[in-house]
Amino acid sequence: MLKEEETLVYSSGELFIQKPDKPPLDLEIDNGRIIYLAIHKKYFGKYYVKNALNTENNFEIHHHIKDSFMNTIRNIYEKNYLEADISFIKMLNYLRVYMETFNNYLFRPTLSTTINKILEYINENYKEPLKLCVIAQELYFNESFISRKFKQEMQMTFTEYLTNIRLYNLAENLILRGEDNEIWEEFGFPSQRTFLKRFKETYHMTPRDFILKTQFYSNSPNAITKAVYTEILKYIKLDDTSASEMS
Template identity: 25%
Template sequence: MEYQVDHFNSADYFDFIQFQQFSYPLHFHQLIEVVYVIEGELEVLQIDGTILLSAGEAVFFLSNELHGYNCSKNCVYYAFIFSPNWISSFLKTISNLFPQSPKFSFNELLSVKKQDLDTFFENPFKIRGFLLMLCGYFYEQATWTTLPKQSDALLANVIDWIGRHYLEDISLSDTAFALGYDSFYLSHFISENLGTTFKKYVNGLRLAHSLDLFQTTQLPIADVAIQSGFPTVRTFNNQFKSTFQLTPREYQKKMKKR
C-alpha cells in the first residue's frame, strides 16, 4: 500500500538503498526520505506536478508528504529512509516552516562507492552526522515559508483519517464533521500544513492507489477507477491524465511493454 507503516514505531530506523531503473508510485509515510541521483535523470512525482533531478541533485521529503518516482533507463539513485528521531534538532528548527520545493543539490557523494558508504553507515554517530549534513544543505538552499503555529495532533489526525477513508466517497465536510472542526477552518488548515487542497490531496492518494492496482492486477480501467475511490471513470481519466500527462489506457500499454 502507498500508506506505509512498517517502521513507524522504530525510533532509530535507518535504511540506505541503491536503486537502478526502479520506479515507485505515489506514497507517503511517517519516515523522512531523501533521494539522491548518482547517474541519469529521475522524475519525482508530487500532488501538484513533477520535479526532474539530475546527477548531484536530491529531494528531501518530510513525514507524510506524498511522493513517488519515475526512473529513466540509465538512472541510478540512493534512497536514505530514516526515523525523524535522527534529526530531531533540525525538525525543531523548522517546526513552523514549510519548504516551497523539496529539491536541493550537493556533489559530495558522486565519487563515493556504495560499499564505502555501507561501511560508513555501520557507525550510528556517522549516520547522525551525515543526516544532519543533508539537513544543512537542504536548509541553506530551500526557500522557506513561515506557517502559523498549528496543532501537530490535528495534522496527524487529518492525515490518519483521510488515509483510512480516501477510497470511500468522502468530502471536506465529512472529514471536518468526523474530526469535530469547522469545514472552512479545516480547509485552510490542510492548505497551510499540507501545501495543497483537500480535494487534490485525496485525489493524489487515489491516483497512487490506481497505480498500485495497475502494477499488481489485470483489472479493467473502470474497476481500477471505482476501487480507487473515484466517483466515475471520466473523473478518473481526467485526473490521471492531468497528473501524469498520459491516459490510464496509455499507462496500461506502457506497463505491458516493460
C-alpha cells in the same frame, strides 16, 4: 526543470528529490542524461532506523543522500551487492530524515496537530467517498476553519490532496498488478471518466501507458551502463577530495 511556474537549472552531478504523490516534473535535458531512482514506499518502513541519524542542515542531508545514492549505483555495477544494500539502506534513512525534517509533506506534513489528524484520516480512508464536512463533523472541527487551515498548511485544497493520495496509491497498484481493470472503482472515483481525466492530468499518460512504461524500466537489463559508472566514479572521487580538504 519547470516547477510551479519557476525554471530551475541543474548542473552535472546535482541532485533533486521528487515527492511521492506529485505529478512528474517537466524536464528539459541539454546534452546529458538523468539517473532516476524510484523507491517503493514499503521499503521506507522496512529499512528505516528511527533516530539513527544526526544531521544539522538541508545542505548536509543533501550531501549524504547524493553520496549514498552514487555508492549504491557504483556497487550494483561492480556486483558488490552487500555494499549496495548497505548504501541503499543509508540512502533511505537520509531520505526519510530529509522528508520529515527539512521538507515536510507526506510523512509528517505540518506542525498543526489539527491538520495532521485530518491527513491521517484521509490517508487511512481514501478509498471511501470522503467529504470534508463529514470528516470535520466526525473529528469535531469547524468545516470553514478546516478548509482555510488545510489550504494554508498544505498549499492545496482538501479535494486536491485527496485526489493526489488516491492517484498515488492507485498508481502503485497498477505497477504491482500490471493491469488496470476497473481499478478506479476501488479508489473512490465517481466514474471512469473522472478517473481517466485526473490520471492523465497527473501522470500525462493513460493507465495502460503508465503500466507499460514502468515495466520497461523494471525490465531494463543494462540500466547502469559503463558510461554512467565512469561518471559516478568521478563524483565520488571529487567528494572524497573535498572531504579530505575540509578535514
